[in-house]
Amino acid sequence: MILFDNVSKLYPTQNQPALDSLTMEVEKGEFVFLVGPSGSGKSTFLRLTLKEERPTAGRIRVAGKDLHRLSNWKVPHLRRRIGTVFQDFRLLPNKTVFENVAFALQVIGKPRRQINRDVPAVLELVGLDGKEDRLPDQLSGGEQQRVAVARAFVNRPLILLADEPTGNLDPGTSVGIMKLLDRINRTGTTVVMATHDQSIVDQMRKRVIELEHGKLVRDQSRGVYGYTR
Numbered sequence: 001m002i003l004f005d006n007v008s009k010l011y012p013t014q015n016q017p018a019l020d021s022l023t024m025e026v027e028k029g030e031f032v033f034l035v036g037p038s039g040s041g042k043s044t045f046l047r048l049t050l051k052e053e054r055p056t057a058g059r060i061r062v063a064g065k066d067l068h069r070l071s072n073w074k075v076p077h078l079r080r081r082i083g084t085v086f087q088d089f090r091l092l093p094n095k096t097v098f099e100n101v102a103f104a105l106q107v108i109g110k111p112r113r114q115i116n117r118d119v120p121a122v123l124e125l126v127g128l129d130g131k132e133d134r135l136p137d138q139l140s141g142g143e144q145q146r147v148a149v150a151r152a153f154v155n156r157p158l159i160l161l162a163d164e165p166t167g168n169l170d171p172g173t174s175v176g177i178m179k180l181l182d183r184i185n186r187t188g189t190t191v192v193m194a195t196h197d198q199s200i201v202d203q204m205r206k207r208v209i210e211l212e213h214g215k216l217v218r219d220q221s222r223g224v225y226g227y228t229r
């Protein structure tokens with residue numbers, strides 16, 4: 001589903017590469033934690049997967065497409081198949097819960113009939129039924145993240161990329177968000193989550209890929225956050 005083949009990324013202003021000859025593959029339906037110290041290249045991996053950045057060297061395939069050969073006008077099509085969730089939620093502050101989720105479908109031209117069917121269904125899935133008319137600032141952090149997850153998932157993407165989705169949440173709330181991501185993964189959506197959240201990684205026992213200075217230093221199935229040294 002995601003294939004990085006000898007990928008390096010050197011940002012123009014940097015002298016050390018953010019990714020350094022990274023080769024890794026994520027299969028359809030997998031759940032993968034990306035871990036590693038700050039600056040190890042996790043967010044860069046996610047941005048390259050979305051074609052928000054281009055690699056300096058190497059090849060990337062996502063959902064069957066060679067990103068190097070994918071013309072710019074086809075990039076929105078690729079991104080429709082990839083949901084994204086971030087640490088800071090990124091909701092539209094002047095839109096209600098319903099409108100935030102509906103907007104994701106409106107911008108890709110889905111008919112009102114489908115929006116009125118799919119938005120309530122996904123809000124129920126994430127446990128927000130009854131809160132459709134609230135604005136983001138009338139929700140807790142955990143609820144705001146549930147809206148962001150609903151928005152990412154409403155179009156049933158092949159892949160969900162999450163960049164520290166529990167970074168602003170307390171431990172109990174984080175567990176709730178992880179249960180949701182696990183549920184989404186069980187529907188067949190491939191999930192890649194960059195995180196510093198040790199207790200979450202240790203609880204979930206999913207595949208763990210560790211980066212250091214842009215290199216893969218560990219790839220462990222049913223892994224933990226870090227080896228005890």
Ligand SMILES: Nc1ncnc2c1ncn2[C@@H]1O[C@H](COP(=O)(O)OP(=O)(O)OP(=O)(O)O)[C@@H](O)[C@H]1O
Binds near residue numbers: 039042043
């Ligand atoms: N747009 C950019 N321009 C220049 N350098 C960048 C840019 N984005 C990231 N970098 C550099 O690339 C390296 C990898 O950064 P990246 O954000 O991918 O790491 P990360 O593992 O996600 O870190 P964190 O855990 O702090 O989010 C760092 O040295 C960072 O300073």
